[in-house]
Amino acid sequence: MAANGRIDWTSLWKKEDWVAVWIGFIIILAILVGLKISTPKFKWTTETEFASFAKEATVLVEKLVKQAGDAGEAALQEQATALKGTLTAGDRKAIGAAANRNRPRLSREP
Numbered sequence: 001m002a003a004n005g006r007i008d009w010t011s012l013w014k015k016e017d018w019v020a021v022w023i024g025f026i027i028i029l030a031i032l033v034g035l036k037i038s039t040p041k042f043k044w045t046t047e048t049e050f051a052s053f054a055k056e057a058t059v060l061v062e063k064l065v066k067q068a069g070d071a072g073e074a075a076l077q078e079q080a081t082a083l084k085g086t087l088t089a090g091d092r093k094a095i096g097a098a099a100n101r102n103r104p105r106l107s108r109e110p
Helices: 016-033 047-071 074-089 092-102
Strands: none
């Protein structure tokens, strides 16, 4: 309350505590009105699904091997060939390891 006995209504939107309350009310109201919030859905990949993914990825990696060879990128061609070999073999752990080896490293150095 103010000194003259009147309520200071400006504090309802000017103070951080009340802003948090208003944001909460807005979120509750949006959900009551019908806003649907979807959460990400994770699932395990079956062997058949993974084999299909590996087959599709093999085609892309073959193109990468060819493009690297045409561009004279021997190191990239070697790494992509190794990745292609693991994709063909179908070993999940080896594919993950090969993909991580081939992932570009980000450097903070200029």
